[in-house]
Amino acid sequence: MSLISLLFALAAERVLMSQRWHFDVYYRAYVRFVRRFVSKGEICKSRGNLLAFAVLPALALWAVLEFIDSAVIEFLLSTAILMVCIGCQTARNGYKHFLNAAMRGDDVAMSHQQMQLQGEQSFDGETFGQTLVWLNYRYYMAVMILFVFFGIAAVVFYRLLVAANTSIRHDNDDLVLPEQAQQKSASLLAIIDFIPVRFVAFGYMLVGHFSRALSTWLEGLLNSKLSNRQYLCDVAKQSEEITVADGDYTSEPSFLVRLAKRNVMLLLAAVAFLTLAGAVH
Secondary structure (H helix, E strand, C coil): CHHHHHHHHHHHHHHCCCHHHCHHHHHHHHHHHHCCCCCHHHHCCCHHHHHHHHHHHHHHHHHHHHHCCCHHHHHHHHHHHHHHHCCCHHHHHHHHHHHHHHHHCCHHHHHHHHHHHCCCCCCCCCCHHHHHHHHHHHHHHHHHHHHHHHCHHHHHHHHHHHHHHHHHHCCCCCCCCCHHHHHHHHHHHHHHHHHHHHHHHHHHHHHCCHHHHHHHHHHCCCCCCCCHHHHHHHHHHHHCCCCCCCCCCCHHHHHHHHHHHHHHHHHHHHHHHHHHHCCCC
């Protein structure tokens, strides 16, 4: 059932463009609801408060699914929520705009698109292709892994933390959380992402240049001081042989996007194998 839900969600993510299928719509409605009882500052006053902010909806969903005594309804509800949680239309549109800007030779527009996808943060030495690699992990691979091993409630919990980590990007919006939310959610996500990032990085080696990326993968395997983002991006870059001519800004992200797609297919194949083996349902 997990495999079928993933296939439905990945297929629907490309065709369902309505706002009702975007996670941000429900996230902002949830923030609006919470703010009836507590202020924005209280939500992110401590790491515990922010954790409760993400845990409570996940617990409520888990309780609802436990109460439902129908496998069909549980499957349909989980799949529908997964369709909302998986993917990032902003990243998809940003990639298209970047390619258009690159074809025009508009350096300012290309830099703007990368800064937007990086959340107006600066990551030294990170290429646009590596930015896409990280977004692919955060909005696809991590969601898929959590869904398979921990269920849809874990996906909702993770996506709420990710939204809190990025929601400060919207200026002049009374619904977004203060900057402290980004800092506290980042520390929580660093812990949650540590093991999944290593598995995803290993997948990049399997679908790419294994021997060349192996040393990079091993060097950061147990290094908790190295950021998950930098580690994954470095392994992905080493896993793909990229030859780029001077002035060619489209090849590098295209190579890494294809690599990321192969990794998604590898994960689906692994889920299919685990399903046949009876390890997952």
